[in-house]
Amino acid sequence: MKHTIGTLFFVFAFIQTISAQQTQKKDTINDLDEVVITATKTKRQLSNISVPVTLLKAKDIESLGVTNLKDVLQEVTGLDIVYDHGAGVQVQGLNSDYILILVDGNPLVGRVSGTFDLSRINVGDIEQIEIVKGPSSSLYGSEALGGVINIITKKADRTSASIIGRYATNNTITGNAELDFVKDKFKLNLGINHYQTDGYDLFPETFGETVSPFNNQTFLTNIGYDFTKKIKFTVGGRYFQEKQDYDYLNNDLIINSEGNIKDFFIVPKIDIEISDDLETNLRWYYTKYKTDSESIFEASNETYDASFFNETFQQLESKTTYKIKNAHTITLGLGYIRETVNTSRLAEDITFKANNLFTYAQYLWDINKKANITIGARIDKHDAFTTQFNPKFSGFYRFSDNFSINASIGTGFKKPTFQQLYLNFSNASVGYTVFGTTYVVEGVEKLIQENQIKLGENGEPVLYDDYYKIKDNDGKIDPETSVGINFGFNYSPIKNVFIKGNLFRNDLDNLIESTAIALKTNNQFVYSYKNVRRVYTQGITVDVSYHLNEKLKFSAGYQYLDAKDKDVVQEIKDGKRYGRNPKTGESFKLKLSDYGGLFNRSKHTANFKISATNFWKKISGNLRIIYKGKYGFADLNGSGILDSDNEYTEGYTLVNTNFSRPFFENKLILSIGAENLFDYTYKTDEYTITSLPGRILYTSLKLNL
Amino acid sequence: MKKNNLFLSFLFIALLSFSFVSCSDDDDNSTQTIDPTEPVELELKNITNLHMPNDVIDYVTGDIIQANPFNYFSFAEGGLVDESESWDIAFKGTTIITNSGVSGNGSAMSVVVDGTFDDIKTAPEDSEFREDTDTELAIKKGGGNGWYNYDNQYHTITPIPGKVIVVKTDNGKYAKMEILSYYKDSPTTIDQTAESAHYTFKYKYQTEDSKSLK
Numbered sequence: 001m002k003h004t005i006g007t008l009f010f011v012f013a014f015i016q017t018i019s020a021q022q023t024q025k026k027d028t029i030n031d032l033d034e035v036v037i038t039a040t041k042t043k044r045q046l047s048n049i050s051v052p053v054t055l056l057k058a059k060d061i062e063s064l065g066v067t068n069l070k071d072v073l074q075e076v077t078g079l080d081i082v083y084d085h086g087a088g089v090q091v092q093g094l095n096s097d098y099i100l101i102l103v104d105g106n107p108l109v110g111r112v113s114g115t116f117d118l119s120r121i122n123v124g125d126i127e128q129i130e131i132v133k134g135p136s137s138s139l140y141g142s143e144a145l146g147g148v149i150n151i152i153t154k155k156a157d158r159t160s161a162s163i164i165g166r167y168a169t170n171n172t173i174t175g176n177a178e179l180d181f182v183k184d185k186f187k188l189n190l191g192i193n194h195y196q197t198d199g200y201d202l203f204p205e206t207f208g209e210t211v212s213p214f215n216n217q218t219f220l221t222n223i224g225y226d227f228t229k230k231i232k233f234t235v236g237g238r239y240f241q242e243k244q245d246y247d248y249l250n251n252d253l254i255i256n257s258e259g260n261i262k263d264f265f266i267v268p269k270i271d272i273e274i275s276d277d278l279e280t281n282l283r284w285y286y287t288k289y290k291t292d293s294e295s296i297f298e299a300s301n302e303t304y305d306a307s308f309f310n311e312t313f314q315q316l317e318s319k320t321t322y323k324i325k326n327a328h329t330i331t332l333g334l335g336y337i338r339e340t341v342n343t344s345r346l347a348e349d350i351t352f353k354a355n356n357l358f359t360y361a362q363y364l365w366d367i368n369k370k371a372n373i374t375i376g377a378r379i380d381k382h383d384a385f386t387t388q389f390n391p392k393f394s395g396f397y398r399f400s401d402n403f404s405i406n407a408s409i410g411t412g413f414k415k416p417t418f419q420q421l422y423l424n425f426s427n428a429s430v431g432y433t434v435f436g437t438t439y440v441v442e443g444v445e446k447l448i449q450e451n452q453i454k455l456g457e458n459g460e461p462v463l464y465d466d467y468y469k470i471k472d473n474d475g476k477i478d479p480e481t482s483v484g485i486n487f488g489f490n491y492s493p494i495k496n497v498f499i500k501g502n503l504f505r506n507d508l509d510n511l512i513e514s515t516a517i518a519l520k521t522n523n524q525f526v527y528s529y530k531n532v533r534r535v536y537t538q539g540i541t542v543d544v545s546y547h548l549n550e551k552l553k554f555s556a557g558y559q560y561l562d563a564k565d566k567d568v569v570q571e572i573k574d575g576k577r578y579g580r581n582p583k584t585g586e587s588f589k590l591k592l593s594d595y596g597g598l599f600n601r602s603k604h605t606a607n608f609k610i611s612a613t614n615f616w617k618k619i620s621g622n623l624r625i626i627y628k629g630k631y632g633f634a635d636l637n638g639s640g641i642l643d644s645d646n647e648y649t650e651g652y653t654l655v656n657t658n659f660s661r662p663f664f665e666n667k668l669i670l671s672i673g674a675e676n677l678f679d680y681t682y683k684t685d686e687y688t689i690t691s692l693p694g695r696i697l698y699t700s701l702k703l704n705l
Numbered sequence: 706m707k708k709n710n711l712f713l714s715f716l717f718i719a720l721l722s723f724s725f726v727s728c729s730d731d732d733d734n735s736t737q738t739i740d741p742t743e744p745v746e747l748e749l750k751n752i753t754n755l756h757m758p759n760d761v762i763d764y765v766t767g768d769i770i771q772a773n774p775f776n777y778f779s780f781a782e783g784g785l786v787d788e789s790e791s792w793d794i795a796f797k798g799t800t801i802i803t804n805s806g807v808s809g810n811g812s813a814m815s816v817v818v819d820g821t822f823d824d825i826k827t828a829p830e831d832s833e834f835r836e837d838t839d840t841e842l843a844i845k846k847g848g849g850n851g852w853y854n855y856d857n858q859y860h861t862i863t864p865i866p867g868k869v870i871v872v873k874t875d876n877g878k879y880a881k882m883e884i885l886s887y888y889k890d891s892p893t894t895i896d897q898t899a900e901s902a903h904y905t906f907k908y909k910y911q912t913e914d915s916k917s918l919k
Contacts, residue, residue, distance in 0.1 A: 454839065454840055455839075455840075456838075456839070456840045457838060457839065457840070462840045516847075519840060523846065525847065576819065576867075577867070578819075578820075578821065578865075578866035578867025578868075579866050580864075580866040582893045583893070585885035585886060585891060585905070586821070586822070587821045587822060587866040587867045587868075587869075587883065588821055588866075589821060589867070634856070634859065635854070635856070635863075636863070636893075636894070636895075637863060637866065638853065638854045638863025638864055638865050638866055639865070639866045640849075640854060640865070646893065646894070685894045685896060686894050
């Protein structure tokens with residue numbers, strides 16, 4: 001509370017100072033000419049797009065002074081970063097599992113337990129980030145249920161270079177170099193990034209560190225060559241490597257571990273402009289994600305554990321866009337995806353392969369200057385599960401220059417993972433077994449032959465209902481699916497005030513969970529997977545911005561989120577769910593009002609930002625306040641759901657600030673700033689937010705050549 | 706300046722958000738039945754911190770390093786008894802066996818019933834009770850199956866709320882019990898210092914030939 005008051009005081013003092021200095025100037029805004037590509041796979045003006053899109057430009061990102069994508073997205077209204085096997089982004093209450101991360105339209109792979117760890121993406125060499133909320137499987141296929149985040153990398157437009165050095169708390173050093181080179185028809189962009197940190201330790205009293213030291217390097221490139229004005233060739237590429245050493249205790253023995261992560265992609269692409277109305281392109285995208293770790297006992301040098309995971313993904317895609325009289329835009333796409341996975345978590349050394357053919361079509365009609373509609377659909381034909389058809393409809397209408405609305409409805413899907421389809425894993429120490437659904441019949445038969453399945457009184461092996469269900473279904477499991485509805489508006493009630501709002505609802509069905517299918521002779525179970533759960537998320541986001549003048553801008557954002565398991569809601573209504581009083585230990589019937597919904601979702605999140613450009617002696621600065629309301633972190637009372645006060649964290653506020661000043665005609669830019677200025681950390685008996693290291697101070701120097 | 710517009714827009718958002726949140730629902734359909742032939746309320750008994758540890762297992766090899774015995778409980782005695790005596794259920798770690806079938810020579814049977822402790826006013830039909838078999842214990846093993854949940858992340862055992870174990874005892878009487886905690890002194894927060902396999906439970910035992918468990 002003290003911090004909040006302090007912050008508010010600071011904010012008001014800040015406004016006073018700046019307001020006093022400003023002479024009222026006519027303002028020229030707004031971002032009407034901003035162009036985005038992700039929502040429709042064609043270039044469209046942001047101002048008349050029919051789905052919820054948030055655009056972050058390079059200068060917006062740079063002004064934050066942060067170095068990682070997760071820190072950038074953390075400050076976007078309606079986005080949240082949730083830590084579960086890495087820093088995953090949550091959009092409209094849907095976890096990282098259901099959000100597709102793209103680089104120039106190409107999907108990044110390498111998820112751990114469903115989470116795409118954003119820490120792998122350092123900010124550098126980025127032109128803009130486009131965030132499309134709501135289901136987008138009609139264009140992007142699997143995993144685009146909750147939305148798509150597309151990182152558009154820089155393309156060279158003139159020869160230039162820049163170098164950034166940054167030093168921050170915890171001995172965190174970042175170096176970033178970018179080179180743009182243009183000569184005639186040849187364009188080259190090259191970005192190199194190095195990051196290293198000593199990490200931090202929130203539990204000095206216990207062995208091991210919360211985050212052990214690690215370092216990573218990123219190389220990004222874009223090479224372009226224009227054969228003619230109408231035939232253009234580009235190659236994009238990325239290489240990333242990360243290394244982390246960490247120690248931990250196992251039965252009082254020290255174990256030294258080393259973990260490596262590598263990812264790589266290359267994407268050659270040719271664009272052909274056949275006529276003014278007809279464009280086509282062909283691209284091949286190849287990406288690889290590779291991790292390995294090795295753990296040894298420090299005392300004996302003997303191996304404790306070694307594991308690896310290799311994933312490849314390649315996609316050949318052609319896209320053709322045809323425009324008729326500038327009013328009708330038809331986009332057609334056709335593609336093929338091939339994926340492989342090879343991991344030490346399989347009994348045998350097998351590389352699993354999957355093939356996916358897809359095609360999509362989209363029709364965009366600019367009815368007049370005020371209205372447009374988009375209709376699209378995509379079909380995915382996959383080896384292992386039923387063909388998926390995902391349509392989407394959206395429309396936009398402008399009532400006046402300062403008021404417009406948009407609405408969309410679409411479906412999304414997420415394919416079963418390799419693990420859910422093909423896993424054949426037995427835990428040596430505990431003795432349970434997990435089979436992917438396609439392997440269930442063969443795997444169980446094998447266990448029966450090996451006398452590993454317990455026999456019942458009738459002499460038959462003990463197989464549960466779900467075994468027969470999977471068998472009857474030929475080992476097929478359905479993708480997880482969703483239907484999403486968005487309704488939004490843009491309103492400018494008075495000059496320089498902009499209000500953007502969006503109502504959303506997502507209904508997810510067929511969510512996959514593990515289930516016991518047989519009993520082993522060692523009294524452990526054989527598990528596989530089935531489609532069971534249904535959840536919904538709904539809420540509203542509102543963004544208000546006020547441009548006082550060219551130098552001073554305010555913005556505020558808020559999201560209300562309600563995310564629940566539908567079956568749990570039904571069971572509570574039916575009186576089948578119980579809670580436990582933590583003091584008396586008594587069980588009681590839960591009421592709907594006791595149910596807090598899905599874990600790791602804050603009902604209320606908000607942000608507030610003031611930015612001042614060149615407000616005093618060429619200094620620019622900003623102050624950002626990010627509020628994250630209380631959220632449930634775990635079930636502590638055995639009820640299996642979030643229903644007890646001690647299962648929530650407190651809500652908290654983080655304050656970030658950044659100031660910069662150019663020297664020598666913008667050749668040199670000096671920045672200083674703080675993340676988590678008031679050194680907020682959260683540590684209770686029940687729970688510690690390990691992703692909050694406390695205050696980070698930094699200074700950076702950018703050299704433009 | 707068009708102040709009205711600003712006001713209207715805020716009103717609009719306020720209305721939107723209000724209409725959105727106000728559609729939450731709430732219902733409560735508790736039904737109370739009053740038995741005219743009110744039986745006498747049974748005495749509530751508590752057992753606290755009964756330490757009944759599991760075998761010590763080497764989790765790397767799966768070998769049992771030290772085998773621990775079952776601890777045999779009799780509702781009639783209100784405490785632990787010897788295996789040779791008339792016992793009803795027995796504990797070892799999270800496993801609870803019943804004195805019948807593959808587990809014992811007795812005739813006790815058990816069933817796990819959904820409901821609060823106070824809700825279970827009579828014992829279920831005899832046909833609902835189970836003996837221990839080769840494939841399944843009357844009080845099922847495993848997290849989420851029987852009486853407890855196991856948290857993979859925190860490795861904690863918590864009794865599932867709303868699970869009441871009803872036992873037809875070895876001497877043919879009925880008892881109901883609810884396990885309240887698996888850790889010593891029933892801590893509200895189970896951390897690394899919590900000592901497991903310390904059962905705290907409450908029970909009611911019907912000494913008469915009646916199914917009433919009120």
